[in-house]
Amino acid sequence: MYRRVTSIATSAAVGLAAAVALLPATAHAAPETYSGRLQLISGDTIVGCAGAYDGQGVAGAAAVSTDPESAHRFSIPAGTQQDLSLQDGSQVLGVDDNYSAAPMGGRYEWAFGVLGAPVAAGSPSVNRRQTAVWSIDPATKTLSTVYVRPDSTVVPLTHFLYGEFRGHFLMTPDLALAANGMRPSVPTALTLRLGEACSGPVTPPDVEQTITFTSTAPETVRPGDTYEVTATGGESGNPVTFSSSTRDECTIEGSTVTFHRAGTCTIVADQAAATGFLAADPVSQDVRVDAFETSLDLSFEPANPVTGQGTTATAQLGTEGTLGDAGGVVQFRVDGDVVDHVAYDEAGRASTALDLGVGTHQVDATWWPEANHQYDDSSDSDTVTVSVAGTTTKVAVKPRELSATVAPVAPGAGTPTGDVTFFVDGKKVGTAALDHGTAKLAHSVPTDGTHAVSAAYAGSTEFTASSGSTSRSNPALTARVISSQKSRGGWYRHPVTISFGCDAKGAELTTACPKPVKVSRQGSSTVTRTIHTADGGIATVTAAVKIDRSKPRVGIRGVKSGRSYFDAPKPTCSAKDSLSGVKTCKVTTKRSGSRVVVTANATDVAGNVRTKRAAYRLAGYKIEGAKLKNGVYQVRHGETYTIVVRGSKARYVYATPAPGMPHRGSVPFKKAGKDRWALGVKMSMTTSRTRSWNLGYTQNGKLHVIKVKVVG
Structure with a gap:
C-alpha cells in the first residue's frame, strides 16, 4: 500500500549541487548570518527541534526532540534563496524528490518535497534529486522554503509527511508533523523558526529600538565652538552614545561636540541591544562648520605716484579668529602678473614696493591661510595711476657745441630719454638725442652780437616736455586753472579750464598764444604748450591738474547694526579713496533712550563726502564672565558670576x-x-534634568528676566 522512503539524506545531498548552481550570484552575499536550533512551532507552542535520527523508522530521516542537547544547530545567511546548513557548514538541510507527482494506485497523489536529514554540502545532483532553498525573516527568524528544479524553475513546497513511519519527521511548507501511526489524512501544520528553546511557549521576537535626535544642530558654527547633542532611544535601558564619523571636522566626548575645521561634521548616535531589544540602527546628524571670515584692505603710499617715484602696496588683514593662528602669505599681482609673496607682520600687514610705469595699473592682493581649514581666503583689488613726471631743461653754450641737460622734477626720478631740438635766435639749428640725460649738438653760435640760444625737450611717455634758454630774454607763457570751486589739496571736484597768458617781452610771437583747454578726466592730467618769439626766445608751460569726482568709501568698525551692548562700544571710522585720498573720517553718536545711532562721515582731499549709519541698543543688564549666545547667557554649574544692571x-x-x-x-x-x-x-541650581533657567531682578517694582543655560 505505502512505499517506504529510503536514502533521504543521500538524495538531498545529491540535489544540493544542482540547486546551488541555479541560484543568483548574489544569493550568498548577504551581510549577516542567523543561527540557532530548528524549532517546530504549532500555533503558539514549540513542539520540538530538528535533531539527529533516533534509530527508529527509516534510515536518514530527521528526528524531532524536545531536548536542546539532542537538537542540531543550524545557520542561514540573511536574504532569500539561501542554504540552511549545520552551524559548522558541513551539511545542509536538503529535500528528496523520490516520488512521482501523479496518483499512485489510483488512491493517493504524492507530493514533492520531503525534508530529509542533513546531507553533505556540495553533493552532486543525480537523476531527479533536487534540493531546497530557504529564506529567513530577520525580525521573527521564521523560515520558508521552495524547490529549485534542475530546469531552474522554482516551486513552493505545499506537502506533508506520509507513510507508516516510526519517530518524528518534517514536511514543508506547511511543515506537518507526523507521530507514530499517523496517516496523511491527519497532518499538523507547523511553522519553522530558528531559536534556542525546544519546548514550551513561543517567545516574542526582540523589539527593534529607534533613535531620535532631540537637539537641533546650531546654524552658525566656527572652529573651536562646541555643541551639546542629545537624543532619545528605545526602552532597553542602554544609553544612546555618540561618535564622530568625520574626526577631522569634529570630535565628541560624551555628548559634547567640539568643532575643529570647516566642512561637514557627522554625528552618529548608537544604542546597544539588550534582552528583548535589538540594537538600534545608527542615525546621524550633519552640522555645517564654516571657516572664520576674513577681510583684506589694499592701500598705496603714495596714492598718486609719478614716474620713478614708486609706491608701496599694503594689504591689511582682518579676521574673526586669532590672526596669529592663520599663517599663510599675501600674493600681490600687478596687471595679472605675480610680483611678490609676503607674510603679514604682527599688526596683520603685508607690504611690497612697486616700481610701475606711467598709466593706470590693476593691483590685486590675495591671502590664502595655511592648510588648517579654519579661515576663508580673502582678497582686494584697486587701481593706482602713475603720472608722467615733470622735467627741467638747462641749456649751456660752448664755442663749438650746444648742450641741454634734462632732469626730472622731484618726486619724479629716472633718466629722461628722447630728442632735444636746439634753436639759435629762434631758428632751428639741429636735433640731438638725450644720452644719460644730456643732448649735445655740434654748432657754433656767431659772435657778432647777442643771440638767444634755446632748447626744447619733446617729452616721452614717462616725462613731460620742457624747454630752456640762455643769453636771451625769453617770452613768458603762463597757465591758469579756472574752476567753479576752489581746489582742495590740489584736487578739483569738477571739470576745469586751463587758460594761457603770453608775454613776448617786447619781441614778436611767431606762434599764436594757446587757446584754453577744458579738462574733465578723473585723475592727474597735464597740458603742455610752447610759444616762440622772432628773436629766438621760447617758452614752455605745463599745467598739471588733478580731478576727483568720486565719493570715498566709508565704513563703521567696532559696532554692528541691530546688536545690543551693555557697555557702549567705541566705533571707529574706516574710509578709502583711490584718487585724492581720505582727508577726514569722523564718527558721531546720538542716543535716544536705549537706541544709539552711529554716523560716519568720510571726506576725501577733493571735498567729496560720503555718510554711513549704524544703530544699536544699550542692554539693561549683563552677566560678567558668561558668553551670550542667541540672547541666552551660557553658565557653568557651581560657578559664581556677577550680574550688573543699569538704572x-x-x-x-x-x-x-x-x-x-x-x-x-x-x-x-x-x-x-x-x-x-x-x-x-x-x-547652584540642579542641572540633571533642567538646563534652561530664568533669573530675575526688579527695578521700581518691575520684573526683568535674564535667560541662562547651564552648559557644564
Whole structure:
C-alpha cells in the first residue's frame, strides 16, 4: 500500500549541487548570518527541534526532540534563496524528490518535497534529486522554503509527511508533523523558526529600538565652538552614545561636540541591544562648520605716484579668529602678473614696493591661510595711476657745441630719454638725442652780437616736455586753472579750464598764444604748450591738474547694526579713496533712550563726502564672565558670576526653570558705579534634568528676566 522512503539524506545531498548552481550570484552575499536550533512551532507552542535520527523508522530521516542537547544547530545567511546548513557548514538541510507527482494506485497523489536529514554540502545532483532553498525573516527568524528544479524553475513546497513511519519527521511548507501511526489524512501544520528553546511557549521576537535626535544642530558654527547633542532611544535601558564619523571636522566626548575645521561634521548616535531589544540602527546628524571670515584692505603710499617715484602696496588683514593662528602669505599681482609673496607682520600687514610705469595699473592682493581649514581666503583689488613726471631743461653754450641737460622734477626720478631740438635766435639749428640725460649738438653760435640760444625737450611717455634758454630774454607763457570751486589739496571736484597768458617781452610771437583747454578726466592730467618769439626766445608751460569726482568709501568698525551692548562700544571710522585720498573720517553718536545711532562721515582731499549709519541698543543688564549666545547667557554649574544692571537700585529674584518666571527672594544689588548695580550669583541650581533657567531682578517694582543655560 505505502512505499517506504529510503536514502533521504543521500538524495538531498545529491540535489544540493544542482540547486546551488541555479541560484543568483548574489544569493550568498548577504551581510549577516542567523543561527540557532530548528524549532517546530504549532500555533503558539514549540513542539520540538530538528535533531539527529533516533534509530527508529527509516534510515536518514530527521528526528524531532524536545531536548536542546539532542537538537542540531543550524545557520542561514540573511536574504532569500539561501542554504540552511549545520552551524559548522558541513551539511545542509536538503529535500528528496523520490516520488512521482501523479496518483499512485489510483488512491493517493504524492507530493514533492520531503525534508530529509542533513546531507553533505556540495553533493552532486543525480537523476531527479533536487534540493531546497530557504529564506529567513530577520525580525521573527521564521523560515520558508521552495524547490529549485534542475530546469531552474522554482516551486513552493505545499506537502506533508506520509507513510507508516516510526519517530518524528518534517514536511514543508506547511511543515506537518507526523507521530507514530499517523496517516496523511491527519497532518499538523507547523511553522519553522530558528531559536534556542525546544519546548514550551513561543517567545516574542526582540523589539527593534529607534533613535531620535532631540537637539537641533546650531546654524552658525566656527572652529573651536562646541555643541551639546542629545537624543532619545528605545526602552532597553542602554544609553544612546555618540561618535564622530568625520574626526577631522569634529570630535565628541560624551555628548559634547567640539568643532575643529570647516566642512561637514557627522554625528552618529548608537544604542546597544539588550534582552528583548535589538540594537538600534545608527542615525546621524550633519552640522555645517564654516571657516572664520576674513577681510583684506589694499592701500598705496603714495596714492598718486609719478614716474620713478614708486609706491608701496599694503594689504591689511582682518579676521574673526586669532590672526596669529592663520599663517599663510599675501600674493600681490600687478596687471595679472605675480610680483611678490609676503607674510603679514604682527599688526596683520603685508607690504611690497612697486616700481610701475606711467598709466593706470590693476593691483590685486590675495591671502590664502595655511592648510588648517579654519579661515576663508580673502582678497582686494584697486587701481593706482602713475603720472608722467615733470622735467627741467638747462641749456649751456660752448664755442663749438650746444648742450641741454634734462632732469626730472622731484618726486619724479629716472633718466629722461628722447630728442632735444636746439634753436639759435629762434631758428632751428639741429636735433640731438638725450644720452644719460644730456643732448649735445655740434654748432657754433656767431659772435657778432647777442643771440638767444634755446632748447626744447619733446617729452616721452614717462616725462613731460620742457624747454630752456640762455643769453636771451625769453617770452613768458603762463597757465591758469579756472574752476567753479576752489581746489582742495590740489584736487578739483569738477571739470576745469586751463587758460594761457603770453608775454613776448617786447619781441614778436611767431606762434599764436594757446587757446584754453577744458579738462574733465578723473585723475592727474597735464597740458603742455610752447610759444616762440622772432628773436629766438621760447617758452614752455605745463599745467598739471588733478580731478576727483568720486565719493570715498566709508565704513563703521567696532559696532554692528541691530546688536545690543551693555557697555557702549567705541566705533571707529574706516574710509578709502583711490584718487585724492581720505582727508577726514569722523564718527558721531546720538542716543535716544536705549537706541544709539552711529554716523560716519568720510571726506576725501577733493571735498567729496560720503555718510554711513549704524544703530544699536544699550542692554539693561549683563552677566560678567558668561558668553551670550542667541540672547541666552551660557553658565557653568557651581560657578559664581556677577550680574550688573543699569538704572535704579535693583533686587535679585530667585531663579526658576524655564519657561517659568522668577519669583520669591529680594536680594539687594550693591552700588557698582554711576547708575550701575552689581550682585554675585552662584549658579547652584540642579542641572540633571533642567538646563534652561530664568533669573530675575526688579527695578521700581518691575520684573526683568535674564535667560541662562547651564552648559557644564
